[in-house]
Amino acid sequence: MSRKVAKEPIPTPASKIPAVAQARVLVVEDHPEHRAALIEQLKTLGVASVGLHDGLEALADIERQPPALILMDCHMPGLDGYETTRRIRQREAEQGLPHVPIIAVSAASNAQHLKMCMEAGMDGVLKKPLRPEELQSTLDMWLEPAPQMAHAPVDTPVAAIDIRTLYQTSMDEDIQAAEQSVQSRNAEELAHFAHRMKGAALMLGAHEAADAADRLEQEARSATQFDMARAERLLQVLKEAIARYFAPVDSKR
Structure with a gap:
């Protein structure tokens, strides 16, 4: 609510x-x-x-x-x-x-x-x-008067397969951008892309990926000194979680 x-x-x-x-x-x-x-x-x-x-x-x-x-x-x-x-x-x-x-x-x-x-x-x-x-x-x-649902709600965050596929392309791009942020030691940019991927994962119901993205975002936002090795490890965990989530989609292509 x-x-x-x-x-x-x-x-x-x-x-x-x-x-x-x-x-x-x-x-x-x-x-x-x-x-x-x-x-x-x-x-x-x-x-x-x-x-x-x-x-x-x-x-x-x-x-x-x-x-x-x-x-x-x-x-x-x-x-x-x-x-x-x-x-x-x-x-x-x-x-x-x-x-x-x-x-x-x-x-x-x-x-x-x-x-x-x-x-x-x-x-x-x-x-x-x-x-x-x-x-x-x-x-x-x-809003007044209150709107009414056109039909019963779908009990999933995102139901359409085309949206799911779009998210996969977008998250692939964000992973690449995050990798560049790690290499350039840009914590602000890394936090931004991690946050985007966390939101995408939550919308898809990909909770393992969302948790991994959240850990990466918090590391990027809270670290007083950029730890490249730790950032790379957290990013790798996120990449693997995203790959596991989309594996059923990839297997059908």
Whole structure:
């Protein structure tokens, strides 16, 4: 379920809240497969959405047309979700605009992440992988009248084989990028790609790979001095976990 982590939102007059049929939800997510999966989930729930790659695209889009709700990834290159939210709240305050609900969508769930969401001005937090009933609850809370599911929810994070295949290609690319980050001793980049792979693994239900990616991310973020040998070992564990998960797919090709 969505968890409130910010001050009570500025009330928006009922006449200003779009009906769900006309509601426009922004999905701000740099990972193309996450973005596609979430857009498809919203479609199933009867809600139109627009997918955006990063915070700068989101800021430009809301200038053209204010959305009814924003689902905001927090860890994006360049302008991350926290800073994007702060800028949106600053714009609302300076121009006297209605409060747009912003819900964080992230694989992170620790206390620091929740604190950063609250301080940025977000209204709730959803943890990847999103289940239809959790997303439905968020829409019920923030959109009026509440949308209804087009059909019964599928009890898997991602059901479509084409999305699974897309994730495999994306994770292969992230592995290569992570290997380059290790060789260049760039802990920040390594943490970024590990986080992306953790989110992808969670969306797929690949828990062994998600745990391995989380260990690699935490090592990259917390180490005071870059330990290449340890980073290489953790990355190898992650590669093997990903290979095991996708082995049934590869065997059918």
